[in-house]
Amino acid sequence: MTEEMLVESSLTDLSCSAFAAELAAKKSVPGGGGAAALAGALGIALCSMAGQFTLGKKAYADVEDDVLRMLAEAEDIRGNLLELVEEDATSFAPLARAYKIPKDEPARKDAIAEATRGACRVPFRIMEEAARAIRVLEEMERKGSAFMVSDVGCGASLCASALEAARLTVLVNTVELKGDPLADELDRKADHMLEDCLPRAQAIVRSVSDRLRGKE
Structure with a gap:
């Protein structure tokens, strides 16, 4: 499959093995940005799974409205990230030209x-969605079913990786635009997101690990 065919078709309709093969191939797309977006989509999907297993449980009846709200936001984030897998590929075409x-x-x-x-x-934008995902995962870790806490931790780990990977993909482009006001602004905002949300994701992972080890 050529890069032109990939841009015209849907990367997210490929099987897992086919997407991985495309990612491994000697071609420009899909690349790190698309992989970051997919990792984030998988991370927030785990959050949704935890929420679905929480709904309807008597022990969590008092947070059911919160869980429903989190599920709606998680669905929006997942859809956006999957769209960004595609957009990352198509955004390369003007640069190649x-x-x-x-x-x-x-x-x-x-x-x-x-x-x-x-x-x-x-x-x-992938960073922005990964940051949103981390905030939802924070709440799900506190309010979701205790039986699903490991999945929430895995989701936080994936979204942290998505955030870091997307930052590198921002940076590889902004370094080519030294002194450009847009590039400087994106770098500033991207660094702020990383400094704010990466420790939060790491805190979720630590909290989940402690809970699984019986420290809480």
Whole structure:
């Protein structure tokens, strides 16, 4: 399957093995950004699973409305992240076209810069969704079924990885735009998200580990 065919078809409709094969192939898409988005989608899916197993349990009747709200937000996040798997692939196409412009063309530099700005935006949005996911997982860890706590911890670990990986994908583009106001702003906001939400995800994992070991 060529890169052009992948852009026209749906990466998220591939089987797990087919997606992994495409990711392993010598081609530009899918790449790190798409992998990050998929990891985040899997992480928040685990949150949804924990919520579904919490609903209807008498012991959790007092938080049922909260769980329903979390499930609705988790569904929105998962859908957005799956869309971003696709968008990460399609956002590469303008950049590839820009680099094919002859080097002696005056418009080449501006075309590359504009395409790079576009390539920055998708992984930044992946970060935003992964950060949202971590916040929902925090609440699910507190309120969801104790029997599902390991899945919540796994979800937090996946979303933390998605956040970090997407940050690298932002950075690989912003470093090419030194002094660009958009790139500087995205870097600042991305660093803030990482500093805020990565420790929160790590705290979920530690809390889950302690609960499983009987420390709580």
